Amino acid sequence: MSPRPDVTEARKNQILEAxxxxxxxxxxxxxxxxxxxxxxxxxxxxxxxxxxSKDTIIAALLKYFFMQEFxxxxxxxxxxxxxxxxxxxxDLTRQLAAVMHWMARLMPIAFEFYAIAGRDQEVRQFxxxxxxxxxxxxxxxxxxxxxxxxxxxxxxxxxxxxxxALYEGLALLYFxxxxxxxxxxxxxxxxxxxxxxxAQHAST
Amino acid sequence: MSPRPDVTEARKNQILEAxxxxxxxxxxxxxxxxxxxxxxxxxxxxxxxxxxSKDTIIAALLKYFFMQEFxxxxxxxxxxxxxxxxxxxxDLTRQLAAVMHWMARLMPIAFEFYAIAGRDQEVRQFxxxxxxxxxxxxxxxxxxxxxxxxxxxxxxxxxxxxxxALYEGLALLYFxxxxxxxxxxxxxxxxxxxxxxxAQHAST
Amino acid sequence: MSPRPDVTEARKNQILEAxxxxxxxxxxxxxxxxxxxxxxxxxxxxxxxxxxSKDTIIAALLKYFFMQEFxxxxxxxxxxxxxxxxxxxxDLTRQLAAVMHWMARLMPIAFEFYAIAGRDQEVRQFxxxxxxxxxxxxxxxxxxxxxxxxxxxxxxxxxxxxxxALYEGLALLYFxxxxxxxxxxxxxxxxxxxxxxxAQHAST
Amino acid sequence: MSPRPDVTEARKNQILEAxxxxxxxxxxxxxxxxxxxxxxxxxxxxxxxxxxSKDTIIAALLKYFFMQEFxxxxxxxxxxxxxxxxxxxxDLTRQLAAVMHWMARLMPIAFEFYAIAGRDQEVRQFxxxxxxxxxxxxxxxxxxxxxxxxxxxxxxxxxxxxxxALYEGLALLYFxxxxxxxxxxxxxxxxxxxxxxxAQHAST
DNA sequence: AATGAATGAGTTTTCATTCAT
DNA sequence: CATGAATGAAAACTCATTCAT
Numbered sequence: 001m002s003p004r005p006d007v008t009e010a011r012k013n014q015i016l017e018a019x020x021x022x023x024x025x026x027x028x029x030x031x032x033x034x035x036x037x038x039x040x041x042x043x044x045x046x047x048x049x050x051x052x053s054k055d056t057i058i059a060a061l062l063k064y065f066f067m068q069e070f071x072x073x074x075x076x077x078x079x080x081x082x083x084x085x086x087x088x089x090x091d092l093t094r095q096l097a098a099v100m101h102w103m104a105r106l107m108p109i110a111f112e113f114y115a116i117a118g119r120d121q122e123v124r125q126f127x128x129x130x131x132x133x134x135x136x137x138x139x140x141x142x143x144x145x146x147x148x149x150x151x152x153x154x155x156x157x158x159x160x161x162x163x164x165a166l167y168e169g170l171a172l173l174y175f176x177x178x179x180x181x182x183x184x185x186x187x188x189x190x191x192x193x194x195x196x197x198x199a200q201h202a203s204t
Numbered sequence: 205m206s207p208r209p210d211v212t213e214a215r216k217n218q219i220l221e222a223x224x225x226x227x228x229x230x231x232x233x234x235x236x237x238x239x240x241x242x243x244x245x246x247x248x249x250x251x252x253x254x255x256x257s258k259d260t261i262i263a264a265l266l267k268y269f270f271m272q273e274f275x276x277x278x279x280x281x282x283x284x285x286x287x288x289x290x291x292x293x294x295d296l297t298r299q300l301a302a303v304m305h306w307m308a309r310l311m312p313i314a315f316e317f318y319a320i321a322g323r324d325q326e327v328r329q330f331x332x333x334x335x336x337x338x339x340x341x342x343x344x345x346x347x348x349x350x351x352x353x354x355x356x357x358x359x360x361x362x363x364x365x366x367x368x369a370l371y372e373g374l375a376l377l378y379f380x381x382x383x384x385x386x387x388x389x390x391x392x393x394x395x396x397x398x399x400x401x402x403a404q405h406a407s408t
Numbered sequence: 409m410s411p412r413p414d415v416t417e418a419r420k421n422q423i424l425e426a427x428x429x430x431x432x433x434x435x436x437x438x439x440x441x442x443x444x445x446x447x448x449x450x451x452x453x454x455x456x457x458x459x460x461s462k463d464t465i466i467a468a469l470l471k472y473f474f475m476q477e478f479x480x481x482x483x484x485x486x487x488x489x490x491x492x493x494x495x496x497x498x499d500l501t502r503q504l505a506a507v508m509h510w511m512a513r514l515m516p517i518a519f520e521f522y523a524i525a526g527r528d529q530e531v532r533q534f535x536x537x538x539x540x541x542x543x544x545x546x547x548x549x550x551x552x553x554x555x556x557x558x559x560x561x562x563x564x565x566x567x568x569x570x571x572x573a574l575y576e577g578l579a580l581l582y583f584x585x586x587x588x589x590x591x592x593x594x595x596x597x598x599x600x601x602x603x604x605x606x607a608q609h610a611s612t
Numbered sequence: 613m614s615p616r617p618d619v620t621e622a623r624k625n626q627i628l629e630a631x632x633x634x635x636x637x638x639x640x641x642x643x644x645x646x647x648x649x650x651x652x653x654x655x656x657x658x659x660x661x662x663x664x665s666k667d668t669i670i671a672a673l674l675k676y677f678f679m680q681e682f683x684x685x686x687x688x689x690x691x692x693x694x695x696x697x698x699x700x701x702x703d704l705t706r707q708l709a710a711v712m713h714w715m716a717r718l719m720p721i722a723f724e725f726y727a728i729a730g731r732d733q734e735v736r737q738f739x740x741x742x743x744x745x746x747x748x749x750x751x752x753x754x755x756x757x758x759x760x761x762x763x764x765x766x767x768x769x770x771x772x773x774x775x776x777a778l779y780e781g782l783a784l785l786y787f788x789x790x791x792x793x794x795x796x797x798x799x800x801x802x803x804x805x806x807x808x809x810x811a812q813h814a815s816t
Numbered sequence: 817a818a819t820g821a822a823t824g825a826g827t828t829t830t831c832a833t834t835c836a837t
Numbered sequence: 838c839a840t841g842a843a844t845g846a847a848a849a850c851t852c853a854t855t856c857a858t
Contacts, residue, residue, distance in 0.1 A: 007838090027319060029233040033832060043840045045834085054832065108322035111315045115231055117380060118312035128381040155393065161385065162394035165373030172372050173365065176321060177332040181365065189359065190366035197401030211821085237849065247823045252850065415842085435727060437641040441828065451844045456829070516730035519723045523639060525788060526720035536789040563801065569793065570802035573781030580780050581773065584729060585740040589773065597767065598774035605809030619817090645853060655819045657855085666853065 012050050015040050016064050019057050024106050028058055062113055062123060065106070066130045077137045085145030086195055089163075090188065096167060097187040100174050107175045135160045142198075151198045159198060166190060216254050219244050220268050223261050227313050232262055266317055266327060269310070270334045281341045289349030290399055293367075294392065300371060301391040304378050311379045339364045346402075355402045363402060370394060420458050423448050424472050427465050431517050436466055470521055470531060473514070474538045485545045493553030494603055497571075498596065504575060505595040508582050515583045543568045550606075559606045567606060574598060624662050627652050628676050631669050635721050640670055674725055674735060677718070678742045689749045697757030698807055701775075702800065708779060709799040712786050719787045747772045754810075763810045771810060778802060 018040035022031050033054060037044045051057045076095070081088055117124040138160035145151040151159075170190060174183050222244030226235050237258060241248045255261045280299070285292055321328040343364035349355040355363075374394060378387050426448035430439050441462060445452045459465045484503070489496055525532040546568035553559040559567075578598060582591050630652035634643050645666060649656045663669045688707070693700055729736040750772035757763040763771075782802060786795050 025323065027323065030323075032830095044832090045840050046838080048833070049838070108319040111319035111322075114376065114380070115312040115315035115319065118315075119229065119231065119234075124380065128384065131377060131380055132384065154397070158385075158390055158393045159397065161374075161377065161390055162370070162397055165377050165394060166366070166370050167373065168376050169369030169371065169373030170365075172318065172376075173335060173369050176318070176328065176335055180332070180336065181362075186362055186365055189362045190369060193358070193363065193366055193401040194398055195401070197397040197399070215821095236847095248849090249823050249851080250821075253821070258849070419842095433731065435731065438731075440826095452829090453831085453844050454842080457842070462828070516727040519727035519730075522784070522788070523720040523723035523727065526723075527637065527639065532788065536792070539785060539788055540792065562805070566793075566798055566801045567805065569782075569785065569798055570778070570805055573785050573802060574774070574778050575781065576784050577777030577779065577781030578773075580726065580784075581743060581777050584726070584736065584743055588740065588744065589770075594770055594773055597770045598777060601766070601771065601774055601809040602806055603809070605805040605807070644851095656853090657819050658817080660854070661817070 015047060015050055016061055019061055023109050028112050062126055065109060070133060073134060073137050077141050085141060085150050093187055093191040097184045100183060104175045135164050138163055152200055154198050166194060219251060219254055220265055223265055228310050232316050266330055269313060274337060277338060277341050281345050289345060289354050297391055297395045301388045308379045339368050342367050356404055358402050370398060423455060423458055424469055427469055432514050436520050470534055473517060478541060481542060481545050485549050493549060493558050501595055501599040505592045512583045543572050546571050560608055562606050627659060627662055628673055631673055636718050640724050674738055677721060682742060682745060685746060685749050689753050697753060697762050705799055705803040709796045716787045747776050750775055764812055766810050
């Protein structure tokens with residue numbers, strides 16, 4: 001309605017993206033409002049027009065950050081693919097391996113959020129929901145595999161949790177030491193071991 | 205005989221233990237030197253008699269913290285047990301599940317260290333060595349399983365990495381949402397799935 | 409035309425002048441940043457916008473302080489006066505006597521700089537240059553007196569040094585005990601004694 | 613009387629001498645009680661058995677420091693010499709030049725005392741007495757010169773002040789830049805100029 | 817008398833936040 | 838809307854002084 005289109009949303013994202021970049025490099029604490037402002041190409045004052053405080057930026061980032069991650073998974077699962085679930089999961093895995101290097105740059109942010117979750121109820125709750133949804137999507141996929149007789153009659157939920165844990169753990173290990181292994185292969189091998197544990201003997 | 209025995213070692217540990225407690229609750233940044241001092245039952249000045257700075261305490265904590273963790277694993281692996289490797293790993297897993305609640309309290313510290321590793325070469329290197337050693341111990345155990353024909357001829361290294369990742373991931377998920385599952389069972393189920401993936405068919 | 413003119417230079421001087429006042433009263437060490445801020449009519453934080461640290465203020469003050477002093481002398485010497493050099497030096501002396509009371513207030517600052525010169529190469533070097541220039545100006549004047557046959561053929565440099573030493577010493581004695589003498593007369597008498605020592609007999 | 617001789621005086625001097633050394637190098641403020649203790653070969657606690665506080669040490673030093681200086685002059689003047697006063701003063705001057713290098717090391721302490729005098733009545737008063745006595749001794753000598761007809765009928769007091777100022781000023785200039793001149797000659801030249809100003813024509 | 821571990825008040829410096837322009 | 842100069846609360850760290858041994 002207003003003659004000028006609402007620039008607010010754009011600015012808020014501009015700030016969040018700047019924040020991601022700087023936070024990833026310096027951490028929440030070491031990052032100055034000036035750093036974010038400079039990275040966003042705005043003045044320090046402008047930040048406060050869009051976010052009430054540094055903490056508000058961090059809180060908004062929490063959602064922005066994990067939302068993006070979740071959408072990737074969801075998009076994958078919702079694509080009603082014709083391939084076997086086994087192949088779909090290997091696809092998902094390969095995709096993960098492919099973006100690992102890029103993700104590692106952002107992982108310090110995730111770790112800081114995990115650390116904060118230990119003392120902040122709201123952050124913890126958000127992460128709980130995130131992981132709940134994340135596992136639900138995986139479980140849905142695995143359930144499909146059971147129904148198609150690709151997998152044994154296992155607990156889809158528990159298996160999804162296992163897979164999610166494996167992904168998280170591999171990402172952590174990769175982050176700590178990207179040179180330690182041929183991670184692309186390692187990730188595939190890890191998931192293949194798991195899939196063999198849940199496969200019908202026929203598939204072995 | 206000497207009038208005053210050297211209390212330096214004792215004090216340093218006293219401070220580190222206090223630091224663990226407070227850091228876990230408040231995080232590195234939110235924790236004031238006064239908080240550590242109070243928790244240790246010392247004055248702020250006394251802290252500086254034993255550690256040059258807050259950062260020095262954190263650096264000392266890094267070693268103290270992961271060393272303890274590693275010793276637990278090492279003690280387990282070195283015990284030359286007669287049980288099957290499968291049973292040993294399930295034992296290790298159950299032990300992990302048993303201390304998970306206790307560990308979760310300390311995980312924020314670990315997460316902060318991971319976050320710092322992203323920007324501090326020394327911390328990163330320390331963690332690399334830690335995980336390297338950690339995986340090596342697990343690989344040793346798994347290799348034993350292969351030699352005893354319990355497991356298929358798999359890559360012991362890659363499998364150890366998988367197991368380590370699984371442990372880390374499960375600990376993370378537990379930390380975020382301790383109520384989400386019957387974690388004791390979940391952890392066992394997860395590892396059992398993996399073990400089935402690597403077992404000789406005879407064991408299925 | 410620009411909305412806000414650059415106040416940096418003004419602020420820096422404002423701070424230096426405040427610093428002179430407070431340092432003279434309390435000394436470098438006893439002076440709190442808050443004292444300078446209050447004296448300057450600024451906040452403590454503002455000080456740090458213009459000077460990196462307390463030491464930076466002190467360093468800037470060193471130059472500001474002695475520069476002013478030197479300019480006074482230089483202005484005097486450069487004025488190509490027609491009076492005899494003897495009369496010019498007596499003029500300079502009377503001028504010194506006149507501002508002595510005002511200078512005494514600032515002398516604690518000078519003394520602190522001298523003390524620091526004992527352990528700081530940069531400060532020492534600055535003072536060396538200051539006194540070098542100071543003596544050179546006096547020597548120039550005295551040389552003029554020799555050329556005009558007012559003075560005997562003496563070493564102008566050595567005499568300038570003598571005069572400078574006399575000035576410094578008298579200022580010191582005045583500072584320590586302003587009531588001890590009729591200083592205005594004392595200073596004139598002292599310099600007159602010296603001038604008689606260097607005068608051609610004709611002037612006796 | 614007591615079986616053990618009183619060690620208190622010895623200890624107090626031991627501490628003062630240590631203090632002189634360290635203060636000269638580091639300044640009053642930068643010097644830690646630990647530095648003095650170490651230099652004196654005592655423990656920090658021991659210092660407090662003999663001096664109530666750091667300030668008490670500094671206060672005691674003030675007396676110790678200038679007293680030594682004064683004794684040197686007094687010893688010189690009291691020696692009822694047969695030489696002409698002119699020669700005696702030149703002797704005194706040469707003696708000054710000879711110890712200048714050694715004195716320079718201690719001058720930072722003197723400067724700190726001068727600076728403190730600006731804000732501490734007690735210190736100022738002590739210095740006033742010191743310089744009063746100092747000038748009186750010189751005046752006594754000069755008066756002798758007048759009585760012996762070596763000097764013109766000048767104001768002995770004012771001349772003593774002039775000479776004292778000259779000494780102080782030369783010491784200051786030497787301290788700031790020991791390489792600037794052949795100071796030994798400079799000092800003699802300076803005083804000779806003055807003496808020529810006060811001499812009877814006969815002696816010129 | 818002597819020690820040196822412990823104390824805690826005091827100071828510099830930083831930086832999120834505000835607000836006059 | 839946007840700016841960036843100014844604010845001042847907060848915290849790491851120091852070191853003179855104390856006191857149990």
